Amino acid sequence: MADLATKIKLKDGHEVSLKGWIHRLRKLGDKYFVVLRNSNGLIQVVANGKTVTGKLDVEASISVTGTVKKDERAPGGFELHAEKIEVIGESAPDWPFHRYKSVDMEMDYRHLWLRSSKMQSVFKVRSTVLSAMRSFFEKEGFFEVSPPIFVSAACEGGSTLFDLDYFGGKAYLSQSAQLYLEAFVPSLEKVWALTPSFRAEKSRTRRHLTEYWHLEPEVAWNNHEDNMDLQEKLLKVAMKAVMEERQDVLGDFEDRSEVESWIKDKWPRIRYDDAIDEVKAEFPKIKWGDDLGTEEERYLVNKYGIPVFITHYPRSIKSFYMKVDEENPKVVLNNDLISPHVGEIVGGSEREWKQELLLENISMHKLNPKDYAWYLDLRRYGSIPHSGFGLGTERFLVSILKLEHIRDALAFPRFMNRVYP
Ligand code: ATP
Ligand code: MG
Numbered sequence: 001m002a003d004l005a006t007k008i009k010l011k012d013g014h015e016v017s018l019k020g021w022i023h024r025l026r027k028l029g030d031k032y033f034v035v036l037r038n039s040n041g042l043i044q045v046v047a048n049g050k051t052v053t054g055k056l057d058v059e060a061s062i063s064v065t066g067t068v069k070k071d072e073r074a075p076g077g078f079e080l081h082a083e084k085i086e087v088i089g090e091s092a093p094d095w096p097f098h099r100y101k102s103v104d105m106e107m108d109y110r111h112l113w114l115r116s117s118k119m120q121s122v123f124k125v126r127s128t129v130l131s132a133m134r135s136f137f138e139k140e141g142f143f144e145v146s147p148p149i150f151v152s153a154a155c156e157g158g159s160t161l162f163d164l165d166y167f168g169g170k171a172y173l174s175q176s177a178q179l180y181l182e183a184f185v186p187s188l189e190k191v192w193a194l195t196p197s198f199r200a201e202k203s204r205t206r207r208h209l210t211e212y213w214h215l216e217p218e219v220a221w222n223n224h225e226d227n228m229d230l231q232e233k234l235l236k237v238a239m240k241a242v243m244e245e246r247q248d249v250l251g252d253f254e255d256r257s258e259v260e261s262w263i264k265d266k267w268p269r270i271r272y273d274d275a276i277d278e279v280k281a282e283f284p285k286i287k288w289g290d291d292l293g294t295e296e297e298r299y300l301v302n303k304y305g306i307p308v309f310i311t312h313y314p315r316s317i318k319s320f321y322m323k324v325d326e327e328n329p330k331v332v333l334n335n336d337l338i339s340p341h342v343g344e345i346v347g348g349s350e351r352e353w354k355q356e357l358l359l360e361n362i363s364m365h366k367l368n369p370k371d372y373a374w375y376l377d378l379r380r381y382g383s384i385p386h387s388g389f390g391l392g393t394e395r396f397l398v399s400i401l402k403l404e405h406i407r408d409a410l411a412f413p414r415f416m417n418r419v420y421p
Pocket of ligand 2: 160199
């Protein structure tokens with residue numbers, strides 16, 4: 001948990017006024033021991049009953065005025081000796097986490113659980129990750145754009161598509177902004193967007209949400225190799241920002257020193273063919289043409305202990321927009337990036353930019369070219385080579401923080417059985 005005194009640089013003898021919430025409360029005789037929480041972290045406050053106006057309860061909001069005292073025994077090395085505690089908003093005595101804690105409670109009372117140290121720390125890291133990525137794109141000359149969420153056709157396959165009644169017609173919730181980002185390419189060349197993506201995932205896993213935050217760049221002239229270079233650079237920048245700027249909260253997670261080597265070392269790039277051979281050692285039944293599942297990804301990533309690119313997947317198991325490899329038309333110029341503790345965090349590819357080949361892919365994947373008429377137009381007017389990828393921001397957090405489950409990477413996670421609160 002972040003230590004408030006260090007964060008705001010309190011010194012022995014300082015007179016301060018702090019506002020916040022009562023995180024923990026203990027009464028000993030006429031003395032109150034209050035752990036005050038605000039967005040900077042925690043500090044212990046010692047108060048005499050006489051100095052208090054209002055009713056103290058866990059989660060009451062308070063304003064405290066007092067003197068900072070150095071105290072080796074206090075967490076963070078400082079205590080605040082209160083001269084005045086004023087209750088701003090009382091708290092009902094039935095704070096749910098008084099009774100007990102469980103994963104279900106953390107989900108049912110998510111709106112209150114956001115105040116926990118664990119959630120506070122995750123959101124600080126999340127914010128650092130997003131701002132590091134945003135400034136990376138700015139420095140690299142990208143434009144941030146805002147694609148639609150209501151869409152007319154699938155991008156990543158019909159089985160996970162949410163459909164809805166759109167004034168008597170049909171529309172879908174976006175699974176990925178990619179096709180729209182491609183429309184920006186002839187206008188802005190280097191673009192990116194952070195949008196919610198929706199997947200009607202019927203399975204319960206520790207890495208699938210039905211709504212997640214998808215970060216997607218799309219870049220003119222980049223080939224498949226450039227595309228992987230960009231992924232590695234972007235993610236290393238975000239990892240570095242976390243390791244350098246978020247030491248205040250990293251103590252709330254398991255030891256994360258392995259991330260230092262993820263930042264330092266080059267990430268291996270292995271072909272799907274070779275990946276299949278490697279996993280055969282553990283999963284003898286797997287054959288060429290099968291997708292790599294969670295177990296296979298875990299096996300590979302544990303073997304390397306660092307994020308790994310897997311490239312050149314069979315055309316038949318990947319999306320219609322991926323460019324076929326001219327040297328081996330059975331595979332596409334794509335990559336998945338698999339990362340420790342979660343598996344796939346990025347899917348990327350060079351896009352098929354020639355109209356006839358794209359039409360061939362559309363028919364091979366048994367899609368209706370009419371649904372993609374506007375997308376095909378992009379190939380009719382000055383088409384160019386380009387590449388891009390999609391990063392699941394929650395999966396990235398699971399990996400770098402070694403979270404047990406994707407639910408803890410997001411404030412209000414949605415699953416098949418959960419849209420409340
Ligand atoms: P998976 O095979 O794990 O379901 P996918 O192949 O469907 O993933 P893509 O369609 O390539 O994933 O999406 C790009 C990225 O978006 C993924 O690499 C992942 O980080 C993220 N992502 C995809 N589906 C989900 C989901 N249901 N919940 C959270 N993140 C997701
Ligand atoms: Mg999926």
